[in-house]
Amino acid sequence: xxxxxxxxALVALSGLSLVWAFVASLVAPALPVQATYLPxxxxxxxxxxxxxxxxxxxxxxxxxxxxxATESACRTIQxxxxxxxxxxxxxxxxxxxxxxxxxxxxTQVVYLSKTxxxxxxxxxxxxxxxxxxxxxxxxxxxxxxxxxxxxxxISPTVEGFRITGGDAAVGGGNPSxxxxxxxxxxxxxxxxxxxxxxxxxxxxxxxxxAIESGNxxxxxxxxxxxxxxxxxxGIYMNESNSLLSDNIIRGNVARSYGGGIxxxxxxxxxxxxxxxxxxxTASDGMGGGAAFHGNIDREPANVRMDNNFVVSNSAYMAxxxxxxxxxAVLTNNIIARNTAIAGSGVCVYASPSIEFKYTTFxxxxxxxxxxxxxxxxxxxxxxxxxxxxxxxxGIAVDGGATALLExxxxxxxxxxxxxxxxxxxxxxxxxxxxxxxFVDPDAWDYHIGLNSAALNRGVxxxxxxxxxxDMRPMRGGYDLGADELGPAFxxxxxxxxxxxxxxxxxxxxxxxxxxxxxSFTPVITDFLPGSVTPGGVLTWTPLLTVPGDVWVQTVxxxxxASHTGPLTNVEWVTTEEGxxxxxxxxxxxxxxVTK
Numbered sequence: 001x002x003x004x005x006x007x008x009a010l011v012a013l014s015g016l017s018l019v020w021a022f023v024a025s026l027v028a029p030a031l032p033v034q035a036t037y038l039p040x041x042x043x044x045x046x047x048x049x050x051x052x053x054x055x056x057x058x059x060x061x062x063x064x065x066x067x068x069a070t071e072s073a074c075r076t077i078q079x080x081x082x083x084x085x086x087x088x089x090x091x092x093x094x095x096x097x098x099x100x101x102x103x104x105x106x107t108q109v110v111y112l113s114k115t116x117x118x119x120x121x122x123x124x125x126x127x128x129x130x131x132x133x134x135x136x137x138x139x140x141x142x143x144x145x146x147x148x149x150x151x152x153x154i155s156p157t158v159e160g161f162r163i164t165g166g167d168a169a170v171g172g173g174n175p176s177x178x179x180x181x182x183x184x185x186x187x188x189x190x191x192x193x194x195x196x197x198x199x200x201x202x203x204x205x206x207x208x209x210a211i212e213s214g215n216x217x218x219x220x221x222x223x224x225x226x227x228x229x230x231x232x233x234g235i236y237m238n239e240s241n242s243l244l245s246d247n248i249i250r251g252n253v254a255r256s257y258g259g260g261i262x263x264x265x266x267x268x269x270x271x272x273x274x275x276x277x278x279x280x281t282a283s284d285g286m287g288g289g290a291a292f293h294g295n296i297d298r299e300p301a302n303v304r305m306d307n308n309f310v311v312s313n314s315a316y317m318a319x320x321x322x323x324x325x326x327x328a329v330l331t332n333n334i335i336a337r338n339t340a341i342a343g344s345g346v347c348v349y350a351s352p353s354i355e356f357k358y359t360t361f362x363x364x365x366x367x368x369x370x371x372x373x374x375x376x377x378x379x380x381x382x383x384x385x386x387x388x389x390x391x392x393x394g395i396a397v398d399g400g401a402t403a404l405l406e407x408x409x410x411x412x413x414x415x416x417x418x419x420x421x422x423x424x425x426x427x428x429x430x431x432x433x434x435x436x437x438f439v440d441p442d443a444w445d446y447h448i449g450l451n452s453a454a455l456n457r458g459v460x461x462x463x464x465x466x467x468x469x470d471m472r473p474m475r476g477g478y479d480l481g482a483d484e485l486g487p488a489f490x491x492x493x494x495x496x497x498x499x500x501x502x503x504x505x506x507x508x509x510x511x512x513x514x515x516x517x518x519s520f521t522p523v524i525t526d527f528l529p530g531s532v533t534p535g536g537v538l539t540w541t542p543l544l545t546v547p548g549d550v551w552v553q554t555v556x557x558x559x560x561a562s563h564t565g566p567l568t569n570v571e572w573v574t575t576e577e578g579x580x581x582x583x584x585x586x587x588x589x590x591x592x593v594t595k
Contacts, residue, residue, distance in 0.1 A: 052087035055080045058124050059095040077110050089117040094135035100144050107145030107171045113152050120160035132160040139163045146171040147183045150191050157192045168203035179203050181210030190215040197222040204229050206236030219245045228254040232262030245271045252278045258291035265301045272307040280315035287322030288313035294325035303328040307467045314339040318347035326351045332467040332482045336362040343370030356384045357461045360481040364391045373399035386458040388436050388481035397423040407459045409480045447483045454480035487575045488516030508555040514544040520575050527570040531563035
């Protein structure tokens with residue numbers, strides 16, 4: 001009798017990687033409640049709850065019954081939402097959904113007021129594996145209202161949709177500003193909104209989407225080509241506690257401020273987003289990439305930005321980012337190629353506490369960082385640590401504001417700094433002049449190279465990773481700017497032959513490729529399975545030079561005649577140049593052994 005089993009190769013590796021971090025909401029299924037009967041009656045239920053179920057929507061369906069079977073799918077998303085119970089999952093097949101409803105005295109394609117999981121990207125022949133790219137599921141309002149509204153104290157999940165054609169002027173809503181959230185309007189809710197594309201929508205505030213109150217999480221969405229006639233071309237957020245992680249916010253337009261994002265009061269975390277090519281069109285407009293405008297006469301809004309890329313945005317003032325009445329901490333951000341008349345990279349005004357740590361300002365059209373104030377009581381104090389200023393003018397301090405710098409690389413074509421209006425600028429004791437040696441700035445690649453004047457020049461600012469999650473420090477000291485120069489590599493492992501009998505030999509081949517710009521000496525540890533000979537642990541320490549050096553090692557083994565079940569092989573790679581985050585990668589099974 002022959003038994004077949006599979007060898008799995010597990011490779012743990014480290015190197016340059018983009019850390020995608022976001023918060024997921026899990027909905028606990030409701031427990032069934034036993035039916036209750038009236039006195040003297042036989043089996044008359046007063047209350048009957050069931051476990052959450054899955055419901056289905058397809059353009060070929062019919063709005064009838066419960067939509068609880070694939071062969072009896074609903075026709076419209078709204079019908080499925082209406083019949084769904086709390087905790088249900090609604091799977092929507094590809095197609096364009098345009099049916100308008102007037103739930104909540106608003107006008108939209110989908111009105112969501114219960115905690116469900118709403119997923120697009122399926123087909124009528126595959127309800128298991130969602131693929132929104134291959135199977136686009138489009139919510140298209142066709143300018144007859146909003147695409148989607150999420151309303152009330154609920155925590156739904158919305159993922160895998162393309163939301164377009166929304167016009168908030170038709171949708172109704174907020175009495176103080178009716179025209180909010182052309183594509184998606186979130187009010188008082190705490191949804192997880194991920195892996196969606198929100199594009200070609202219009203509104204007065206938040207052309208793509210608007211958030212009022214609640215605790216939403218937006219992750220891995222594309223917010224693109226939306227238009228606002230006032231604020232927040234891509235996104236408008238007010239008085240909420242929102243997390244934005246790993247989104248692309250690109251090519252949006254606002255008239256007054258916040259081409260990509262506009263923020264009022266509240267608390268916000270922006271992590272690893274790309275904010276690019278957004279525009280504010282007014283002659284006095286502000287915040288091409290994002291505008292954070294708190295309530296100056298009340299407690300300031302709170303903002304934390306880390307690992308973001310803010311590039312090629314434009315406005316009259318603050319081409320990249322604009323802060324007014326904000327408490328903020330910005331860490332490991334790249335602010336590059338933004339254009340404005342004043343403060344082309346970042347403009348800060350009337351913000352009592354703002355910190356910049358490990359920031360790369362590069363190729364902005366004028367002033368990289370403008371710190372300013374006016375005659376009001378709130379005075380800006382900016383603390384700027386471990387910074388690269390490379391462009392026209394590095395920093396300007398105006399209107400009685402204060403800027404405290406430490407650890408700075410200066411490379412500016414106009415001037416490094418200027419001070420006016422009784423302001424204070426203290427540049428600190430660690431100042432350097434030279435070339436940051438960006439890898440390819442014309443292609444938006446602001447990694448530093450081997451010849452960078454930023455290498456090992458920083459101070460300990462309490463930050464121990466860079467904008468891609470690589471560890472700080474490496475190579476003996478902290479690098480200035482958002483990038484920490486260190487090793488980058490790829491590890492693969494293969495087996496040969498593709499099929500073998502127990503007792504025969506097979507060969508593992510380990511390949512390590514240097515994909516970075518740094519020579520390094522890795523420590524490679526191979527944990528062989530217990531059912532092969534030779535077994536145990538093998539270790540190598542090769543030197544990999546740049547560029548593209550490859551190290552290959554073959555390990556021939558024999559499978560024990562008594563072995564049954566899978567073979568698991570683990571590879572660990574670390575470097576002597578600095579601590580590295582270790583990743584585990586499971587290779588596709590490649591070897592079948594027969595017995």
